[in-house]
Amino acid sequence: MPVDEKVLRIRIEEELRSHVRQDYAAYFEDKADEDTVYHHLGVPTPAVRRTAASFLRQVKAEGITDIDPVLQLCDHLLSCKISELRTIAFQWSFNFRNHFRPEHFDVFERWVMTYVTGWGSCDDLCTHSLGHFLHEYPEHIPKVKTWTFSPNAMVRRASAVAFIYSLRREKYVEHIFEIADALLTDAEDLVQKGYGWMLKEATKAYETEVFDYVMARKAIMPRTALRYAIEKMPKELRAMAMER
Secondary structure, three states, rough: OOOOOOOOOHHHHHHHOOEEEEEHHHHHHOOOOOOOOOOOOOOOHHHHHHHHHHHHHHHHHOOOOOOHHHHHHHHHHOOOOOHHHHHHHHHHHHHHHHHHOHHHEEEHHHHHHHHHHOHHHHHHHHHHHHHHHHHOOOOHHHHHHHHHHOOHHHHHHHHHOOOHHHHOOOOHHHHHHHHHHHHHOOOOOOHHHHHHHHHHHHHHHHHHHHHHHHHHHHOOOOOOHHHHHHHOOOOOHHHHHHOO
């Protein structure tokens, strides 16, 4: 018997509301304005993740063990525009990462374009589900590179952060400098930090390559991105990179 996604969402939301902390709720309420896309209930992330794990066990117990119906449930949670439900949806998709197939790229791309609204949701999706997907199916990397031209700053950030999962496994460094070049003089602070972070991750295994890249472009590279990129390098290399 299929799970009633609306009933499931109501049950999850009720459980989440039992973990609301007023200081969290007040913090997000203070930050809210007319441009806020997602509503924050005010639940600490550890409680959100425990709730996600608990309800995924229930979903599996009801016979939903294939990835496609789970992704459909995730889509429903994402459409509700509640931040904590988005976190649960992204977590559930990552729990099924060993079942990803090439055609699931369309799902993750749609999520990036539609449901990623800030650096937190961008990094959650990109360093987990999307990152794992690209690691397994690099034939989709050329499409991710086109995101660098998006008018949406978070999509541009995603084009870089999506490589961090693979870089931590010493894969696909040959693609990151093209990404960095496309984003090099981006005016958005969070985009600069995103590609700077990507370069920083690469320094763990490819320090020389990243250092050479930075030295060749430091005259035009925003200082924010540069500082992120060289953060883990030895002191003497950092000093050389920071020289004007």
